[in-house]
Ligand SMILES: [Zn+2]
C-alpha cells in the first residue's frame with residue numbers, strides 16, 4: 001500500500017512524499033523519499049505559480065492576465081528541465097535514437113522540448129494547462145500491476161526501476177501511463193496528453209464556463225433571493 005503525502009514548501013512549491021507501507025512485513029519502517037532521477041523543477045513551478053491564479057480561487061482570468069515574458073519563461077524553463085532529463089537518460093536528441101531507423105531518432109521528449117521552445121517564442125496569452133487538482137485526481141496505477149517492461153514515455157525509464165513508482169493513467173487512453181513527476185509539469189503548462197494530444201486543459205475550461213453559465217442562470221431565476229444574499233455578502237465578505 002502506498003500513501004501519497006502532499007505539502008507545499010516555503011515557496012509554495014508542491015512536494016510529494018511517497019510512503020510505502022510493506023503490508024507483508026509490518027515491522028519494516030516507512031520510508032520517505034524524493035525522486036532523485038529527475039531534474040529540479042522548483043524554478044519551473046515558481047514561475048508557473050506566478051502566472052496561474054491561486055488554486056483555491058475560481059479561474060478569474062481577466063483579473064490575472066500574466067505577462068507574456070513570464071509565460072515564455074515557464075515554457076523555456078520546462079524545456080531546459082526536459083533537456084537535462086534527456087541528456088541524463090541518454091534518450092533522443094539525435095543521439096542514440098532507435099538504431100538509426102529514424103535518422104535523428106526523434107523521441108517523445110524531443111517533440112515535447114521542441115513544442116515548448118516553439119511556445120516560448122510565441123507564448124499563449126495565458127497558461128492553458130490543467131489545475132493541480134486535476135493531477136491529484138488522476139488514476140494511480142498500483143505498483144503490483146506494473147510490468148518490468150513498462151516504461152514512462154517521457155523519461156524512458158522502466159516504472160519499476162523506481163523503488164517507489166508513482167504512476168498515473170491519463171483519462172484519454174487506458175495505456176497512457178506516465179510517471180506523475182514527468183507528466184505533471186507538462187500537464188500544468190500545456191494541459192494535453194503528450195501522446196495523443198487530448199486537451200484536458202480545454203476540457204476543464206469548457207466545464208468551468210458551463211458551470212458559470214448555470215450559476216448565472218440560477219441567479220437570474222432567483223433574483224430576489226440573490227439580492228438578500230448580496231446584502232449579506234456585502235457585510236461579511
Ligand atoms: Zn518518466
Ligand SMILES: [Zn+2]
Pocket residue numbers: 170172173176193194195196197198
Ligand atoms: Zn493520451
